[in-house]
Every structure is written in C-alpha cells, then in structure tokens.
Amino acid sequence: MSEPDLSVELCGVRLRNPLALAAGILGTSAELVARVARSGAGMVTTKSCGPSPREGHPNPTVLDWGHGLINAVGLANPGVEEEVKIIAQARELLEPLGVPLAASIFAETVDGFGEVARKIAEAEPDFIELNISCPNVSDEFGRPFACDAGDAARITATVKEITSIPIIVKLSPNVTDISAIAASVEQAGADAIAAINTLGPGMVIDIHSGQPILANKVGGVSGPAIRPIAVRCVYDIYRTVEIPIIGIGGVTEGRDALEMIMAGATAVGIGSAVRYQGLGVFETILDEMRAFMVERGHANLSRLRRIAR
Template sequence: MADLSVNLCGIKLRNPTILASGVLGVSGDTMKRVYDIGAGAITLKSITNEARKGHPGPVMLATDHYFMNAVGLSGQGVEGVKDEVKILKDAGVPVIASVFAASFEECGDIAARFESYGVDAIELNISCPNLSAGEKFGVTIGTSCDLTAQNTAAVKKKTSIPLIVKLSPNVTDIVPIAKAAVDAGADMIAAVNTFGPGLKIDIEAARPVLSNKLGGVSGPGILPLALAIIWRLRQAIEVPIIAMGGITKYEDVIEMMMAGADAVAIGTGVYYSGIAIFRELNIGLSDWLDSHGYQSISEIKGLAQKA
C-alpha cells in the first residue's frame, strides 16, 4: 500500500489531509473524531484573545456548486481553548492553531500562548474577508505586502514552532504577498481562504440570504481558481504549501499535489459529505497511487509542473 505520510517542517502527518480552519470550531472531542476517522491533522477555528460574537444568522448557505459564509470570526478566546488542545494532544493529534488579533503584538502573544498549550504549528489568518467596518485584521493585512511582513515577523519573534501564513485569494497578485510572508519568517504558506465577497439573493423575499449580505465563497466551484494559485505559488516559493479551496474528491487532492502542494486542507467538503470525507479521500488516494505504480504520495508532488 502506498505511503501517504508527509513531513511539514518536521511535523509528521500520516496522510496529507488536514481539517481546514473554521468549519468545525474548536471542540477537542469533535476534532478528535475528525482525526480518528482519518484526517492527518486538524486546524482549530481562528482564535483571538477575547471571545467574539460574529455576525447574526443566517451566516452560511450551501448550493450544489458553492458554499458561502459570513461567520465573522465568532468564537471563544484563547484561554477557553486550552482544555480542548489538551484533549487533542493527549490523544496524539497533530494540531494547528489559527490566530488573528487587532494588533501584531497581540497576535504574537496569542500564538505564544498556543505554543505553551503544546500545539504543533501556528497558522496566522491574515485573510478573513468577513469583518465589520473598521476592523483592522484579516484580509486588511493580507492584501498588503508590508502589513503581511510585519504581522508575520511579530508572530515569528514570539514563537519557535513552525509558522504557517494563510493567504487571501482576493488580491491582484498573490505571489508578492507570499514572498513577503516567507521573507519575514513564514515556514509554510496556506492558500487559500474564501473568495469574494460573494452575494446570494433570495428572489422570493427579494433580499440577500446572508444577514451580512456579502460572504466568502468556498466549495467545489472555487477549485480551479485555488488550483491555479497553488500552481503559481509553487513556481515562486520553496517552503511547504498547504493547499485548500474546493476539495471534495480524492482526484482534487491529486490535482493539488501535482500542482505542487505538500498537503491539503478540507473545509466545505465536510459540510457536503460529513467527516467521513477524510476516510474516503485517503482510501481513494491510496487506491489511485497503488493502481498507478507509485510507492508514496511524495512522488506526485509538483508532477504537473514538469509537463
């Protein structure tokens, strides 16, 4: 049977499928179930210092082709997640903690706190599009090379575990942003967060479906857009890339790996197929690699770049 394991800056994963940030929250018990059913690692929902309310409902909608959300980074503060991380680390689950904050300094402090909880890596979320007017984090940072570099450096200074910077696709050119993050100390890049903003109108009610009106678009429809971004990033940077955006089938994982990804994350796919998607993806990957004569998944990394 083909070897599905990957190594991300010293973090050994039994397979390349990671739960993406935000889609299942931070509950240790839930995250452990995701790992038990097959995920190689889990990413916690983005967390800041204090609890946040987020937007009122409805905050999500699903169609056959795409998903839209405007959750607005709701959730508990960093203190409230300590016990959840303990559940996961006691069970040997590789954990990525996603952080954001209103200041770079605070971002570094939250990341350091997570490191003290024993997480394996920090993911810096500079790419959330669903913020209220005046909030200066998320995509406000991720559209500027300078702010990206400053935020990355501030977190890097206060932590020693691998730092992943998660990028927004909603920029004119993502390559300089990725390079700014890497030059400032990012050990890995995660790409992409949701596209948008998008809009869905309920034609009977003649009003937007989401309470926030606009939302970030994810799910199957964004796969080719995300794939092209991974393709371009692989040509520009050498650090590991965690690819996400629209993955629902094992073939999508293979495409992302052939474009140059080192691992993949699945978000919306969990809404469509449940957490069993991780088991299905790994069975599909393993069978495909075996039937095509590959010994390990690392053999297909970047293969399409050589064509």
C-alpha cells in the first residue's frame, strides 16, 4: 500500500497532517512556532494574547505531578499590539512551510474579545481561536465564559461580526454539558470548536512543607490523565454540531491521536506532550499513525473519523 494521506481540511484550510500545536505551549515567538512547524506539526496555535501586556502568576507556574501537568501561568502575554508583530513575522516563516497559524486570544469582557480580534485580524492569521475557557478569566459571576452558553455565544457573535477569518472557539471541560455550549457557539457563528482546555482547577500539595506547590495554589490539569475526558467531550460535541472539532487533551502517542479522530475530531491538538517529549513528538505520533493505517489498509483519515458509535 502507498503512504497513507494524513492531510485534513479545517474550515477550507488544508493541513498537511492533523496535528496542531495547542495554545500556550511554545507559541510565544515567531521563531518558536516556526521550529514547531519544521518539526512536523500540521498547524500551530500561538499562546493566548489579551488586550494589554500581562506578567502572569509568580513561579512555580507549571508542575509535572506524575500523570500530567498542572499549570497556573496566568495568561502571561505581551499584549495585542506586540502580538500582531509576532504573528505577522510567524506567518512569513510559516508560509513557505505550508503550515497555517491560529492566533489565540482572550479578554476580560465580551467587547474586549471584539477589540483584540479586530487588532489581531490585521496580522491575517489563518484562524482566530477564542480562549473563552481559561480558568483565569471569568464573567461577573466568577465563571469562565465557556461555562455559560449565553456568554460563549455573545463572544463568538461579537468576533464573527468584525472578521471573516475562521473562528475556532475553545471550550472548557468544566461544565455539566459541553455539547450545549458547543451548540450555542455554533449557532452564534463559530467555524470550529477546540476541546478541551485544562481540567480543574486542581491542586498538588508538597507533603514536606504541607503547602500547595503552585504559587497560585490551584491550576489547570492537562496531559495523559485527562485524555479519557477529552475523548468523551469530542464524542459528545460531534453528536451535536456540524462544525469541525480540534480534539485536545492528553494526546501523547499515535494511538491517542487516532482515538481523537475516531471520536470525531478533524484535527488533534498536542500540548503537554511537547513538554514531556520535546519537538520530536510530532514526527513520532505521525509515524505511529501511518503504521496503524498501513497495517489496517486505511488510505486516509476520513475513513476513520467518528467510527466510534
């Protein structure tokens, strides 16, 4: 059998393979995202950027607790004015590689999302990803926007109105019914859904000091421990919406990426695994996917999408 075709189409944009660098991991400079692209990623997402520069939480902000990571980076970012330059530079480096870029944004208010999106759109990213699911940003009731279908829809509609760039809305697993939130953002005009952001918040205590290890005390949990939850979220969302899904959460090996696709994902985000395994993780996962597809005689990924019943 000839080489299986791993390319996929996301909102009319061709990805040479379905693996996307997830937001917040290495996506902080043009050179870093280009390195990730050269290492095999089919698409890259930049670290979430907000209206103004933000230092984030004090260290320690990220901890490997044995079965995954826990982080409270606190959305450290250079602010949208600087980010526009980074994205414009990144696009120049990525274009010859044929790797599209999603610019991840956040804001404190619904209108704030519109303002950040308007500025980011000037840099012409291939996608704008709305991080409405960060544990550090919440509505007037203290909930992340992604925990309320109305908030999630209002943000989506606001951004949709100001740009024709495809919008990916990133959802939180920390809700009773993720598919209801997915349905509401689809109706508000989302072009794709990314699921999931981190689970939690969680806490890890150092038993010698008796104190939480993260300076912020609590943080979002990611990595292998959350994968079954992420797979279930993708499975539930696929049943409810027509728009494509980027499945994210704990993907570390080829089998994990295939599992996401079998649950209904079009693309697959890789976050914590890059920290565990370095940039070689993309080629390793792709090799493992190819080997499975050759063994089973699958010529492309559409044959595998949502085969799980």
